[in-house]
Structures are given as C-alpha cells and as structure tokens.
Amino acid sequence: MNFVIPSFAPAMPEIVLLVLTSLLLIADTIWSKRFQFATYYAAQVILIVTAVLIFMSFSSEEVITFNGSFIHDSFADVMKLFILLITFAVFLFSREYLLQKQFYKGEYFTLGLFSILGMFVMVSAYNLITMFIGLEIMSLSLYAMIAMRKDNQAALEAAMKYFILGALATGMMLYGFSMIYGATGSVQFDTISGVIASGKVDSTVLSFGLVFVVIGLAFKLGAAPFHMWVPDVYQGAPSSITLFLGTAPKIAAFAMMYRILVDALQGLSGEWQSLLIMLAVLSLIVGAVVAIVQDNLKRMLAYSGIGHVGFILLGVIAANPDGYSSAMFYTIVYAITGVAGFGMIVALAKIGNGFDKIADFKGMNARNPWLALMFLFVMFSMAGIPPFIGFYAKIVVLEEVINAGFVWLAVFAVIMSVISTYYYLMVVKAMYFDAPEDSSKVEPMSNQLNIVVSIVAISLLVLGLMPSSLIDLAYNSL
Amino acid sequence: MFGFPILSTLIWLPIIGGLFVLFIGRDKPSLAKWLSLAITVVTFVVSIPLWTNFDTTTASMQFVEKTPWISHFNIMYHLGVDGLSMPLVLLTTFTQVLVIASAWDIIKERVEQFMGAFLIMGGIMVGVFVALDSILFYVFWEALLIPMFIVIGKWGGKDRVFATMKFFIYTFLGSVFMLVSFIYLYFQSGSFSILGFQSMHIGMTAQILIFLAFLAAFAVKVPMFPVHTWLPDAHVQAPTAGSVVLAAIMLKMGGYGFVRFSLPITPDAAMTLDWLVIGLSLVAIFYIGIVALVQSDMKKLVAYSSISHMGFVTLGMFLAYDIIQNTGGIQGASLGMEGAMIQMISHGFISGAMFLMIGVLYDRMHTREISAYGGVVNKMPWFGFFAVLFAMANAGLPGTSGFVGEFMVILASFKANVWYGIVAASTLVIGAAYTLWLIKRVYFGPVSNENVAKLEDLNAREFAIMGTLAVAIVLVGVFPAPIIDVMHTSVANLLVQATTSKL
DSSP states (O other): OOOOOOOOGGGHHHHHHHHHHHHHHHHHHHHTTTOTTHHHHHHHHHHHHHHHHHHHTOOSSOEEETTTTEEEOHHHHHHHHHHHHHHHHHHHHHHHHHHHHTOOOHHHHHHHHHHHHHHHHHHHBOBHHHHHHHHHHHHHHHHHHHTTOTTOHHHHHHHHHHHHHHHHHHHHHHHHHHHHHHHHSOOBHHHHHHHHHHTOSOHHHHHHHHHHHHHHHHHHHTOTTSOTHHHHHHHHSOHHHHHHHTTHHHHHHHHHHIIIIIIITGGGHHHHHHHHHHHHHHHHHHHHHGGGGOOBHHHHHHHHHHHHHHHHHHHHHTOSHHHHHHHHHHHHHHHHHHHHHHHHHHHTTTSTTOSOBGGGGTTHHHHOHHHHHHHHHHHHHHHTOTTSHHHHHHHHHHHHHHHTTOHHHHHHHHHHHHHHHHHHHHHHHHHHTSOOSSOSOOOOSOHHHHHHHHHHHHHHHHHHHSOHHHHHHHHHOO | OTTOOHHHHHHHHHHHHHHHHHHHOTTOHHHHHHHHHHHHHHHHHHHHHHHHTOOTTOOSOEEEEEEEEEGGGTEEEEEEEOTTTHHHHHHHHHHHHHHHHHTTTTOOSSHHHHHHHHHHHHHHHHHHHHBOBHHHHHHHHHHTHHHHHHHHHHHSOTTHHHHHHHHHHHHHHHHHHHHHHHHHHHHHHSSOBHHHHHTSOOOHHHHHHHHHHHHHHHHHHTTOTTSOTHHHHHHHHSOHHHHHHIIIIIHHHHHHHIIIIIHHHSHHHHHHTHHHHHHHHHHIIIIIHHHHHTOSBHHHHHHHHHHHHHHHHHHHHHTHHHHHHHHSSSHHHHHHHHHHHHHHHHHHHHHHHHHHHHHHHHHHHSOOBGGGOOOHHHHOHHHHHHHHHHHHHHHTOTTSHHHHHHHHHHHHHHHHOHHHHHHHHHHHHHHHHHHHHHHHHHTSSSOOSHHHHTOOOOOHHHHHHHHHHHHHHHHHHHOOHHHHHHHHHHHHHHHHHHHSOOO
8 A cells, every 4th residue: 555645735734723733732731830921921922923925825826635634725714714804803702801800821822723723624614524523623612712701600501512512513414424435435525426426326314414414513513493591601701702602713613604505515405505595584584673672792692693604595595606706705704894893892801890781881982982883893893884895795685696696685684784773773872872871081901902803893884895805705715 | 087086086085075074183183174164075075976967868887987896796886877867976076065064163073073974975865876786886875874873873852873873773674685686686696786786686575575675775764664763763863964964865775776776676565566555655754744834843844744745755756657658758747857857856855944044043042942033034134034945945946856756756647647746735735834833933933032032044064055045946947957968868778678577
C-alpha cells in the first residue's frame, strides 16, 4: 500500500491556527500570572495571522486534499474570513466583559480559538467524518466556554442544556451519517453525490439518513421545532458568549448545511426541499410570534434569530446556486447585525443588574442619544426596513424564493416579517418614547467598545446604501 | 440642464442636512431651527428650476439621472420627473419650509431631533416621487416610515404609542405585497425599472394579483375605505407638523402610486376591477363625509375630511374606463385624471392649512375639543379670516383650489355614470356641512369661556405661514392653467398606457 503525502497547502490556515493555539495554551499557563492580557493579545494576533494566510491563499479554484476529505474553495475562504472578523470583534467585547464580571481567564480565548478551528474544519470538510470532527471540536469548546462562569447558576444550566441537547443532535446526525454511508457505501461527498446520481441506492435508507441529518442541522442552526435550547442558552450564557454563539457558529452551521445538502446530497434536493420548507415555515412563525412576549432582550433576540434562520432556510430551499448565495448573504448580514445587537448588551453590561431587559432600554434617547440611534439602526436592520442592510438580505432571499416558484412562501415570509417588526418597534419605542426610569447617563464599559459598536451599527447603514459589493461577494464565491 | 443633478440634490441635501442638524444641534435649539429653515429654503429654491425648465411638450422623463446601483440585480439609481411627479416634488419642497416654520416655538423638547427627522423625511419624500427604479422607490417608500414613526411616537399626544405602532404596521403590511410584486415583475422583465414594467406584457391572472398587491399598498397610504382607520389615530396623536406632512404629502404617495404603477403596469386588471376602486372611493366620499360630521375632535374631523377628499383622487383616476366606454375618446377621461391630480395638489395646500389652523388653536388652548371653543373670531380676527378662507376652500367654494379638482372630477363622473356623479356631488353638501358647522361652533358666536377670552391673535410667523398658504390656495383656484399645462401631456400619455391592453 502506497502512502502518498497529501498536499498541506490548502489547509495551511487551519494548521497554523492549530499549532499557534496549542502553543498559546501552554504559554498561557506560564505567563498568565505576570501578564494578564498576554493571552488575549496573542489570540487577536493569531486571528490576524490566520486571516492574512487565508487572504494570501485566496483563489476561486477548488482544491481537494487529504485523500478527499478537505476542500479549499472561495466559499470556504469567504466564510472563514467572516468567522475571523466576527471573532475578532467578539474577543474585543469579551475581554472587558470578563474583567467586569470577574471571571477573566486566558482559557476563554484559547477555547474560542479552538472552536474557530472546529468551524474552519466544518466549512472545509469534504467527507462526513471530517465534518463530524469539526462539529465536535466547535461544540465541545463552546460548552466549556458557557460553563466558565462557575459561580453562576444560569450559566451552568445553560451549559448543561446546550451540552445535552447538543449531544442529542450530534447523535442524530451521526446516525444519519451512518445511514447515508450504508446506502451509498462512502463518506466522501463527491462519491455520495455520484452514487445518488447513478440511481443505484436503497432510497429508503437514504431518505431515513437524510431526515436524521436534517434534524441534526436544524438543531445546530436553531431552526424550529428544534429550537428549544436557543432561548434558554442565549439568555443563560454570559452575554459575551451569547454574542459569540449567536454569530460565528451560525456561519459555520450554514456552511455545514451547504456542504452536506448541496455538495453531497444535491441529488435528493426534491426531498430535503420539503423538509426545509417545514422547518422554515415553523421557524418564521416562532421567530415572529413568540418573540413578541419576551421581556428579556437576549431572549427576544434568540427568538428573532430563529426567525432569521427561517429566512436562511428559504434561500436554501430555492435549491440552486443563486439561492445558496442569497442564503449565504443573509447569514453574513445576520451575523454582522448580531454582533451589533448582542455587542450593545455586552458593552452596557456593567450597568445595574446587567443591561439585558427591554425595560432597561427605556428612555435610552434621553440617557445616551448616540447609543439609542445605533441600537435603532440594529433594530430596523433586523426588521428588514430599508435603507439598512437587513432589508437587502431579505429581498435577495425573497427574490430567489420567487424565482424558484415558491411565491406563496415569499408572501408568507413577508407577512411573518411584518409581524416580527412589532417587537423590534417595541424596543425602539422603549428607547425613544418611554420616560427613563433612571435618568443617569448610560455609558459603555469603555470608549473602545463604544467605537466598535458604533462602527458595526453604522456599517449596517453604509452597507445598506451601498450593498452591491457584499452582494457580489456572496454571489461570486459560490 | 447644465448636467446639475437637481433631483439628487433635492433628496440628499435635506437628508445630509438633517443628519448634520441632528449632531451639531444638541442643546442648541435656535441653531438647529435656523439651520433647518435655511436647508428647506435652499431645497425649495433648488427645486424651482424643475418648474421653470420643464418641457411641457413631452411625456418622457426629464432631469434624468441614472447610474448602476446594485449591478447583480440590475438595480439602478434612476431618477426623473414627468408632469405627474414634478408638481408633487414642488409641493413637497414647499410644504417642508412651512412645516419647519410651523414648529418654530412649539417644539421645546429635543428640537434638533425633531428638525432632523423632518429634514430627513423631506429628502425621502422627494425620493419617492422621483425614483424610477422600483427597488429605489421601495427603499424610499419604507424608509419614510422610520422618521415618521419617531415623530408621532415622541412628540405626539396621549395615545401616541398606539397610534404610531398602528401607523407603522398598517402601512408596512400594505407595502410588503408590493415588494413581492416588484420581484415577480423583475423576473419577467429582467430589471427593476418602472418604465420597463410599464412596457411589458403580463397575463391576466398575474395582472389581477399584482393590481391587488399594489392596491393594498396604495389604498392604505391614500387611505381608502376600509383601510383608513390608521389615519384618524395618527393625525390626532401626531404633532401639528407631523399631521401636515402626513396629510399634505404622504397621502399623495398613494395617489401617485396609482398613476405610476397600477394604471400603466396593470391596465387590464385596472379595467376589470375599476368598480372596486370606484365603489370604495364613493363610499369614502359619502360615508366618511358623514362620519366627519359627527366628530367632536377638530383634528379627527379634518382627518376624516381628508379621507373623503382623497376619495376624489382615486375616483377621478379610475373613472377613465367608464368614460371611454361611454364616449369612445380619452377627452373626458383626461378631465377626471387631471381633476384627480389637481385635487392632490390642492388637498396638499388645504389639508396642510387646516391642520396648521388647529395647531394654532391647540398651542394656545391645549385642547382640540370643538366644545371648548366658541367665538374665537372676536379675539383673533386675522386668524378668523384665514380660518374661514381655508374652510371655504375645504368645502370646495369656487375661486379656491378646492373647487377646481372636485369640480373636474364631478363633471367627469357624470360622464361616466349619473349615479357616480350624484354620489360624488353629495360632497358639495356634506363637505360644506361639516366644515361650516365646525367654523360656526369654533369661531362664531359669543366668546364662550374665559380661556377663549384670553386668546391672542396670530403672531408674525403664523401670519406668514397662513398668508403663504392662502395665496397658494387662491392662486390655484383662480388660475389653475399652469398646473394643468404641466401635467397635460403626461396625463394624455398615461391614459393611452392605461387603456392599451397588455395581455
């Protein structure tokens, strides 16, 4: 048996990330006593180095390596760059939040880096086993991160819930993977799709496998009816981790869905389309209706996120490359908006009992008009009101859905998005129309966070006025 | 002309100016006010060349600006005006000046945010009227809700939150179906260009669905019976300046939508369903007029009267099909259509004036209940003079702008169907009744209580605002020819489009 040394070049960013993070893990134990923030700065440098590596190796060419288990293409590069960008912002917020809440530890950042490594593997996985490994690397790191605040009941409960339900989902998915392997005789995406195309498969087993895989995906994405963990975990987790959970892993989960459903199971698109339609419709309803009654902003944003996942699924339902591009665009936009939304909560966390009730935002316009305006941008962008970028995300998805012939689905989606507008407006109402309960000025934890939140929120408007480049990016990378 | 982007200036100067006012005007209310006034005056001056350099011989778009915006979907930043939109643009820039002036001493809280919101609204409203790409149109159309939502909710009356929520959700729900139609049309025509939509063939089923989607958007905005209920709430709660913008300009967007989208894009559906719009318009004219009669709140009364008057706009537009069937020519149809367009301009002046009048009283007495007043004219003779003039215009007295549009539409409706004419003409009685009764109860008679006895007459600022509007109302009433000339070619072209089958 020959042993061929595979080409390492396509996986260079992952390899470098892994080596540096491992070194950082060791270094952290040595220097953390003397230099408090060394690990944080090193983590940010590692993110930048990885981004530079990805940027340098950017190519639209598809390269498959490691014996067909790893793919490098422009989709992967774009997804990874956005994951890095968002994580960079998340780390910025996290450091001050952790200090404020007095559980600053270097491990937080190394765990964050490991979870990014997992996301990278998911984004680039080209067989079922690699995909599973990536998913586990990401999830295990996240469980640990949520549980880091050991003295907080809610956080521990959230971690437990996320762990148990996450494990259940992983189990489902693994079961599905095994059925697909059983039906097609391969774990490799291109072989699977080849076997399905040839028609020589046991379609019953394959369909069962598909259903389990879709359930697993729905769990990870947080699509209804597999969304139960989302609100509890978002609310219970420390805010900086909610910020992380609500943004970067969504991109990874979308990439995972794309790789499995499109790269491997495109031949079954007729079947997964109808599954996804059910998930999308339910997610849109839950996202629009249940969010209305929430009084905790993190919980409300969790439900609203379920609605946004519904929109992402709509793009995939179109089952053509333009549809996937629109879903990708929506995912990126949602992640950016999420950074601004959860970021605001993190930035204000030192005030009172944590600034995460909608009632806390009462009279925000009187207490800090600038931040009120920024949060207004976030709310209207999430609601999909022009001229903010969230509007274009919705319209692009609707376009592909209508083009694919699902006009009724588009009409349903717009009605749900009108309903969901209500709770975004309620936040704006609290900020602008209600009298403040406490008239002291509201200030973010530091000027730096003020600037970061403002930049992200303003970018929602600027991208909304000039959406062309981001749209082109999404459409050209698939 | 000179390649100067007038339309872009009209959009972006107020928007950027508004943001500027928002940021530098903090704690400097008088700076914010003067700056806002300067910006609106400059915007109005810049808009005048649209009128003076307008070519009345062509129905094609003028002052066109066109650059790619979102190239992947072939979305253009495409602006232009024709005879239908140009008067509305001028109405907007003109009203903006009065609106800023009207809020001068009234708004005490967060002046810079108030002024900024109105400036931004002004730019967006111009954008609605001049956008020739449907996505660009939609962006302006929806974006307008944000500042208006804030204005009603922040500076409004007691139930302002309910009113502003209702306003936002109602109009938003109406317009999302329009968005779906735009996307559908995009896949049929390959671009989002409104002019492109107007020249393509569409099957009957699709036309009907698109027509209904458009109707949902525009009927809410006009507003037509039975989706008018947001308007009285919004008007009563909104601050005076907000009511003026709502009545004078925002309602016109619905009417404009019919002539820019419904009639030219889906003519066959419009012909099939014209009975629906005509019926709802007649209900609005008659029934809402009666409803106006029994209101005890002045603002509500004027709000209902607005709905009733806007009924003439939609009636005049959709009479065309019946008239052409009866007479075989578009001559009579253009009477109705031009009447509708004049009615839009005139209603912009009159409803603005009526709400400003109520604002003047409310600022002094802090109540809008009709029963709290009586004999105001004894204490405020100048104000009484203007009030009676505006009321006469509202009732459609010849010599005021209110007469011209209504009379043209009533004439046209007699040509279409005698019964339409009779119902429409009933407004001459009902409109006169509720307006004159309002005048009688509020202005005439003896001074009713000591609060009224303490009233002071108009100050110079209020006098200037009222005077300007009075001049405009009389001018349009006596000499409407220039406005009709401007829109004549475009209306003729519109009627050709609206009556050419696109199946």
